[in-house]
Amino acid sequence: MVRLKTVSGCWSGRVGACTDCDEPALFLEDEWCTEDQKRLNALKGTRASVLRVVGSDPAELETFAPDMFPALTFHPSAWNGIGSLQGDRGELRDALIHHLGVLNDSVVQLWEMESETLARQSALGAMGVVASPENGNTRRNSGAMAARRFVFDGQIVSCEWHTKLRPNINRIYFSVGQRPPRESEGDDPIDTVFVGAIVDHLT
Template sequence: MSALALSIVESGAAYKWSCIWEYEWGSSTVYDVLFARQWEDSDARRLVIAALVKCVDWDFEFDLPHGWTILFDGALREFAPTLGVMTKVHDGQRLAAIVSGAVEGGRSSTIVDEQGIARSISCVREASDVAHHWRNVLKIEGGSRLDLEFAAKRAFPNLVFSEGFFGQFGRLQGDRRENRLKVFAHLEVLSDYGTLIWAQWTQAHERIAAMGSRGVTCSPESSGTRSQSGKMDQRRVFFGDREVLCEWHTKLEPNRNRIHFSIENGAVFVGRMVGHLPT
């Protein structure tokens, strides 16, 4: 497996090996593929070249540090030495690698240094892998100073969040870390399947069953709650200038901790986190 480029999560900076143009790509080199071959989509070629040119060069030769091991799903793997260097230089940060070869067995790998310290690498081969990377970042660093809104928009690209949504974790009851992980798991299902389920099914019980099959318990408000306008007003959330009724809610636990949302016109609006709204 080879790495074409690397990005550092917190800064978003991208780096490339200074000799990347001579790197073997099949029977050719990266340079030949990009500059000597005819592409059906010339615009795509220009975009790839422009992206690589913008990456900062590592302008020195290096090998994998002595004593380091590359593990991928628990097995030894051949891996570009840039990954080892990047984890050593940017110790403690989560990294993503854009890989040119097929990723066997998953989207993540681990680099273990000579002291046995493991560092996580996400392997990005296609667009969906980018969201997977950011989801890992949230699971690992979600309780730190990480910009949750910045990371979540990339981890859950199909969701529209209300302003201040990620400042509402304190409204949930129970263990803060467990709550964060549950919230991220529910957001993942909403992002990946919400609009698909709503498009396929029209009845509430069908949607509840479909979400439940993916590990998320949810429901709309009861008829009793719907009949009380004051209580329904508490489910109304503004997204910019648009007011959305977020009566559907996922249930982190049976009797407490809810994520209120609405799915309208092919968009998933995630309104608020609460312990439990009055019913």
């Protein structure tokens, strides 16, 4: 367990005042935190740092995505449709960070705890993310389903779930699964969230 102080410390573990970050959301109330919570706080700090160096173009996030969202596995073409997103670029950037952050921080555990669609949607909604799987019409459309299948290192993954940055447009298509371990990760498969596409809307 790690003791984090509201004033004397932050996600970085530093003691005393710090001018590197002025994001109040990163400072926690005086409470006992697990190592997992400490890791999540560090990720929030990384995201806040990126916000200070990137512009309003959400496409700039791709470079920093591995550090900001290490539990996500992005398809090589996942960011290709970023230019199709509609709306204010700064707002899109912030929404992407929030949605991808929730996928990174919570969805693997959520999928383990909840198997019902409505329960998953309710939990995501409580975190400020509207999401759903594809409906029956889309599933019956072979062309549409083909557009939602992505190959990750030889593994075919169907990304039917999607978060909705706006009610009728701007989607992040994802699937929860496992990927092969990297050299430093041992021998067991790694739980991950596959991100197939970030785009206005797949057909």
